[in-house]
Amino acid sequence: xxLRAILIWVAIAGIVLVPFVAxxxxxxxxxxxxxxxxxxxxxIAALVLLIMQPLLxxxxxxxxxxxxxxxxHRWTGALLVLVVVVHVAGLWITSPPDVIDALLFRSPTxxxxxxxxxxxxxxxxxxxxxxxxxxxxxxxxxxLAHTAFALVIVAGTVIHALLIEGTMETTSKIALCAxxxxxxxxxxxxLRVLPLRPKRAREKA
Numbered sequence: 001x002x003l004r005a006i007l008i009w010v011a012i013a014g015i016v017l018v019p020f021v022a023x024x025x026x027x028x029x030x031x032x033x034x035x036x037x038x039x040x041x042x043x044i045a046a047l048v049l050l051i052m053q054p055l056l057x058x059x060x061x062x063x064x065x066x067x068x069x070x071x072x073h074r075w076t077g078a079l080l081v082l083v084v085v086v087h088v089a090g091l092w093i094t095s096p097p098d099v100i101d102a103l104l105f106r107s108p109t110x111x112x113x114x115x116x117x118x119x120x121x122x123x124x125x126x127x128x129x130x131x132x133x134x135x136x137x138x139x140x141x142x143x144l145a146h147t148a149f150a151l152v153i154v155a156g157t158v159i160h161a162l163l164i165e166g167t168m169e170t171t172s173k174i175a176l177c178a179x180x181x182x183x184x185x186x187x188x189x190x191l192r193v194l195p196l197r198p199k200r201a202r203e204k205a
Contacts, residue, residue: 001062004062005062005063008061008062009061009062009063012052012055012061015048015051015176015179016048018172019044019047019048019168019169019172019173019176020041020044022168022169022171022172023040023041023044023167023168023169023172025169026167026168026169028166028167029167033094035090035093035094036090036091036094037167038090039086039087039088039089039090039091039093039094040087040090040166040167040168041167042083042084042086042087042090043083043087043161044176045083046080046083046084046087046157047157047161047173047176047177048176049076049079049080049083050080050153050154050157050180050183050184051176051179051180051183052076053073053076053077053080053150053183054150054183054184054186054187054188055183056069056070056072056073056076057069057070057073057187057191058186058187058190058191060186060187074129077125077126077129078126080122081122081123081126084119084122084123088119098112102115102116103116109163110163111159111160111163111164112160114155114157114159114160114163115156115157115160117152117156118152118153118155118156118157118160119156121149121150121152121153121156122149122153124149125146125149125150125153128142128145128146128149143191147188150184151184154180154181154184157180158177158180161173161176161177162174162177
């Protein structure tokens with residue numbers, strides 16, 4: 001078990017570090033402004049956090065209790081909001097017209113639409129978590145709403161990343177996107193957020 005835990009944490013370290021190291025070698029970074037580079041790396045951080053979020057929520061990381069995992073899940077969610085803000089703000093500083101077109105859904109580049117959808121889903125999910133008690137949401141309603149936002153975030157981010165040919169190295173990008181989808185589907189299945197059978201069938205059983 002100890003060896004398994006070590007291997008899992010080594011894999012996590014690789015997931016976190018390899019994409020940044022690979023992106024740092026990109027020739028596209030030459031002559032780029034520091035703000036633009038920071039925005040790009042913030043985007044990579046967001047993709048990494050999308051993998052960590054379901055792993056923490058599902059209690060899959062060794063050495064972390066379920067309670068501790070959910071606590072860290074909330075904080076990584078806050079960190080996700082921050083890196084998204086850094087990503088968008090950096091792009092705004094380097095090219096305001098492009099960001100305005102993207103936010104108004106009139107950008108000619110398809111990846112912009114998916115990025116903006118994911119961004120708003122991140123913000124709305126964070127607001128929902130922040131005001132959950134004040135809204136008086138029942139646990140099941142909260143889980144369904146949170147899962148719906150997570151679906152938009154993961155799908156939008158993955159499509160956004162795959163459509164962009166930029167700083168991020170292709171192989172590591174595809175790997176991160178695949179891991180984000182698999183982690184989301186794993187926690188969705190294990191936590192049984194969505195009903196597997198119709199209500200009438202469950203009552204008969």
